[in-house]
Amino acid sequence: MGTERTEKPACRIRGMVRAAVMLGAGLAVGVIIRFFDLYTTNLGNMFSELSVWVFLGTVISVRSRTPFQAAGAVFGFCFGMLAAYYTTARLTHSIYSPVMARGWWAFSLLTPLLGYCVWHAGGRGRTARLLAIGIIAVIPAAAVLLFDRLRGRDLLLMALTGAVLYREQRGRIKGKARCWRGGV
Template sequence: MIRYLNKIRAVNKNVPIGKKIVHSIGVLIIGLILGVSIKLLDIHTNNLGNIFSQMSVWILFGTIIAVYSSTPKRASVNAFLFCIGMLATYYLTAELTGSTYSWAFIYGWSVFSFFSPIFAYITWYAKGGRWVANLLAIGIILVMLTVSIMLFDKIRLSDIIIAILTAVVLFTGKPLRTKDTNKRK
């Protein structure tokens, strides 16, 4: 199975461990900062708070984190750190500011955060060079739009824009398959 997955997208084994750790810490810090920032946007703005409440935004962020990680395992770690960091500071900020929040949302986002490593691992391969990668990329966009319908009863303009941005991330600059890369050497 691993051999087939490596044909979809080759793992970059040349990234030093120090660089991997720095990237993961950076992703965690971004998650922590975004958690505070988005809660403050929820409190002080209408439109920006609503946009960052949409699942499609978080799927886009998770996709970016996953596909630009060096390996699928790093994608899993980075996505989890980002989600947990964002979740922790979002609800800590809500508590410190006396904002209202629902335990149902905390449970929902916690479940999403704990499943994010699995999603990220799979998503990492969507930037690969085979038909499976394209199928995964299309699936991510379809899930994004389906979740918008399930949670908000419709696809909004912002969901379409975010889906287009996700498509740009997934379909531009696709690496060559491992097999093709080896032939060129």
């Protein structure tokens, strides 16, 4: 009977604040990335690839207190980023591919599930290790399948993503689930 988890009201408020902060961060990043596309070639190309977003989503997810908070935070960030990016593109009368836009919007609808799974990759055990390996393997696979080749920045982002996941697996913070009964 003592195993059920009940959320404290203060934690719900913190979760909503975090989701709003992630939405705001996504909005800011979306505008910045759109201007990178307009005024720089290399940064615009880099932020058009999936590896950067896998890394950022991984960081957001594993630093969340619960898997549901990870799902909400990653979705808020991705939704905000895409909304700001495409709104800025329309306001600046920029040309963008509707096919790419639909692809990114479809991807953003999957981010709550992905954030939930990535949060578990930061844990301990065989399942967490398998999830972490899968996340790291997505980076080179997406680079080759979607963008024709593996680049140096993809290798760097693979290493950084692996470091974030490994760090979380080795030292999962005991207070990570402080909002649940029995926590501090």
